[in-house]
Each structure stands twice: as structure tokens, then as C-alpha cells.
Amino acid sequence: MSTSQRRRQANEQRASGQLACDAATAHPGLLVSALDNGSLDVGGAGEVLVQAVPYVGMGRADAFARLTSEILAARGPQLPFVSRATATTSTAGDAGLHIQRRIVGAETVEFGGCDPQVAAHVIGNLNVGNDRALMTDAITAVLPWIGYRRTLNALRAIDQGTTGPAEL
Known part of the structure; x- marks a missing residue:
């Protein structure tokens, strides 16, 4: 070079x-x-x-x-x-x-992002009655503003958080 x-x-x-x-x-x-x-x-x-x-x-x-x-x-x-x-x-x-x-x-x-914080938000949303579909819709709606990396991290956290118990 x-x-x-x-x-x-x-x-x-x-x-x-x-x-x-x-x-x-x-x-x-x-x-x-x-x-x-x-x-x-x-x-x-x-x-x-x-x-x-x-x-x-x-x-x-x-x-x-x-x-x-x-x-x-x-x-x-x-x-x-x-x-x-x-x-x-x-x-x-x-x-x-x-x-x-x-x-x-x-x-x-x-890599990158705030994975622990996103996971905590997923758990918090589940604990107040928000479901996977609502969270996925919300993240998809803000994709242009937060970027693909953060969107993918959030979707991964939603996937992980909605396959197990909603607790820390």
C-alpha cells in the first residue's frame, strides 16, 4: 500500500x-x-x-x-x-x-453495542407484559435511526430473552 x-x-x-x-x-x-x-x-x-x-x-x-x-x-x-x-x-x-x-x-x-443493557431491556419489557412481536416491531421501526448492528443485537437479545424465563 x-x-x-x-x-x-x-x-x-x-x-x-x-x-x-x-x-x-x-x-x-x-x-x-x-x-x-x-x-x-x-x-x-x-x-x-x-x-x-x-x-x-x-x-x-x-x-x-x-x-x-x-x-x-x-x-x-x-x-x-x-x-x-x-x-x-x-x-x-x-x-x-x-x-x-x-x-x-x-x-x-x-461485535459491539450494549448487549447487557439490551438484554435487561428485553427482560423488563417481558416483565411488564410486552411480547416478542411488540418488541420486534419496535426495533424494526427504529432500524434506520439506530443502524443494522444495534438492530441485529437487539433482535438477538429478543430471541434469547423470549426463549427462556423472563428474569435476570
Whole structure:
């Protein structure tokens, strides 16, 4: 990997980390610096957002999308965007997972979240009379805002919590 590729990857990872931990105040400075020194281009800035949304959810990514849009708009139009597609329909799933692991880290893709807290919420919901269907509907409804990772973790906790006794 070349030095410029390493710098680009490092800046994508920094931006993803800021997005994941909701560090919106630090994001503009990093983005402007990376764009100015050429270690991140407009497409890369957008790619960070596109790849992160499924994991952190639109609720967290929204502020970063707005900040990124403001910064890019202030720099002037850079249209049309050149396609950066490197995958086909048949390879997109594996290629996307590879990129997501590279950008946000394999640990974030494979694990993460607040599993003990989610399990406690499932038990609490069962104890007040809410059933599996109601909890599944609620989690599915908020999927765009909490992201796939948290949704899958919650659904797993619902599955585990509804197959046994509802107690801690």
C-alpha cells in the first residue's frame, strides 16, 4: 500500500471513528485538513458516511452528513462525481463487508453495542407484559435511526430473552 493510500485510509478511519463516537465538533477540522492536504477526496468523504450509516444509524450520521455537506458546498461544486464503483451486484455484499471492516474495524462490524443493557431491556419489557412481536416491531421501526448492528443485537437479545424465563 502506498503512502497516499495509507493516509487516505487513516483519514477514513479517523472520520469513521468520529462518527461512531459522535464527535461532531472534531469532524470539520479533520475533514477540511484531509481535503486540503489531498489525503481524502470528496468521494472518500461521502464513502465514510455511506459505509457508516448501516452501523451507527441515520440518527447519529445525520449531523455528520450535514457538516460534510456544508464543508463540501463551501468548497464549490465538484460535480459530476466520478463513479468509484469497484463491485458488481454479485460481489457487492462481500466487497461492502470488506470495506466496512477496513473503515470501521472488524470489531465494530462483528461485535459491539450494549448487549447487557439490551438484554435487561428485553427482560423488563417481558416483565411488564410486552411480547416478542411488540418488541420486534419496535426495533424494526427504529432500524434506520439506530443502524443494522444495534438492530441485529437487539433482535438477538429478543430471541434469547423470549426463549427462556423472563428474569435476570
